[in-house]
Amino acid sequence: MASSRSMCPVPPQSGCWDLFCSVVDNFGDIGVCWRLARQLAEEHGISVRLWVDDLHSAGRLIPSLDTGQASQWVDGVEVRRWDASFPAVEPGQVVLAAFACRLPEVFVEAMARRLPRPVWINLEYLSAEGWVADCHALPSPHPRLPLVEHFFFPGFDPRTGGVLREAGYAARRAAFPVNGFRSALGLPPPVPGELCVSLFSYENAGLAGLLEAWRQASRPVTCLVPEGRVVASLAPALGAGRLEVGDRFQRGALTVQVLPFVEQRRYDELLWACDLNFVRGEDSFVRAQWAARPFVWHIYPQDEDAHMVKLDAFLERFGAGLDGGPRRALADFWHAWNRGQGAAEAWPAFEAALPALAEHGERWAERLEAAGELASKLVQFCELKIE
Numbered sequence: 001m002a003s004s005r006s007m008c009p010v011p012p013q014s015g016c017w018d019l020f021c022s023v024v025d026n027f028g029d030i031g032v033c034w035r036l037a038r039q040l041a042e043e044h045g046i047s048v049r050l051w052v053d054d055l056h057s058a059g060r061l062i063p064s065l066d067t068g069q070a071s072q073w074v075d076g077v078e079v080r081r082w083d084a085s086f087p088a089v090e091p092g093q094v095v096l097a098a099f100a101c102r103l104p105e106v107f108v109e110a111m112a113r114r115l116p117r118p119v120w121i122n123l124e125y126l127s128a129e130g131w132v133a134d135c136h137a138l139p140s141p142h143p144r145l146p147l148v149e150h151f152f153f154p155g156f157d158p159r160t161g162g163v164l165r166e167a168g169y170a171a172r173r174a175a176f177p178v179n180g181f182r183s184a185l186g187l188p189p190p191v192p193g194e195l196c197v198s199l200f201s202y203e204n205a206g207l208a209g210l211l212e213a214w215r216q217a218s219r220p221v222t223c224l225v226p227e228g229r230v231v232a233s234l235a236p237a238l239g240a241g242r243l244e245v246g247d248r249f250q251r252g253a254l255t256v257q258v259l260p261f262v263e264q265r266r267y268d269e270l271l272w273a274c275d276l277n278f279v280r281g282e283d284s285f286v287r288a289q290w291a292a293r294p295f296v297w298h299i300y301p302q303d304e305d306a307h308m309v310k311l312d313a314f315l316e317r318f319g320a321g322l323d324g325g326p327r328r329a330l331a332d333f334w335h336a337w338n339r340g341q342g343a344a345e346a347w348p349a350f351e352a353a354l355p356a357l358a359e360h361g362e363r364w365a366e367r368l369e370a371a372g373e374l375a376s377k378l379v380q381f382c383e384l385k386i387e
Ligand code: TRH
Pocket: 024, 025, 026, 027, 028, 029, 030, 031, 032, 060, 061, 200, 226, 260, 261, 262, 263, 264, 265, 267, 280, 281, 282, 283, 284, 285, 300
């Protein structure tokens, strides 16, 4: 019976895992899940079945995905559309529920019947808060079924699950041709003193003031903006109508260019090509840290400003080892950006701190590496739990 229902058509080297991803909004949920799924398959030989309830969002990051197909293999990962009516399938050795998404009841029942029982992991959101290390890996027995769920917390501390980073990251980066990247966008090689900025952010009322500061800057500022939510704030600030991919504007010292949203693997290139990266959510926030360049985090807004606690927890952790001046400038600018006001006023001090932040970024990436790599830690954790 299991053979016709099993979803591991390719004999796995290291087992078969189910990863469930419910797309709440934007791209962070699928962004983390897709990166993790690829790593598990490519680097750990695991046969991953990724269940996604919104293939259209996924398709933005995975252009080769056929959004009309309920089941397909992409980059060694079996991508399955997660429909309301869930098929009868044999659960894998490990079941990962990303970001506390609720698994289909029939699937949970099947997990309880499977012997040996699957290792059940709830992959949590990333946070720099101190309590995360204490809660990482804690078990939670199911109230009714013979199953135990474990909470797996990404984080910045060696006692947490760490953050994702592909094994080939350093080599890809070393081989990256900045000038080739720019010339593909129709941009000349960087001129001395130029500041190149990537802007991947939510809508922001402070953007107009910041663009004005860049327009009046004493050096060229190139701002590369992937199409998406921030474009809604960009168009009025530039006095433009509807913005299209490829549009370029020159305003004083400032050049703004709208870029296409690229395949996930290629997003890193934009970060490597820039001196300062505005990022958001969770996955781009982590990528900016690996890029080891100064960055600005637009955190995902939550009710009752809960996100500001997380923002400050990160600033506290990240800022350790930074001198007082750059540290204050960083916090002031990040707060202004996240409040949507005062970014232009906070810019001069932040700009002056960029060289110190660039140096600090390298040191931080080393600390991040010391916290451990999430996919590897997850595999180790599950190997210990697999019966
Ligand atoms: O899109 P985000 O804002 O995602 C979220 C979600 O809102 C989610 O519900 C929330 O819980 C979470 O944030 C905290 O930001 P994030 O996480 O950075 O995801 C963006 C993804 O898009 C990331 O994987 C990088 C990818 N990307 C591309 O693949 N191509 C691109 O051109 C760009 C700009 C991004």
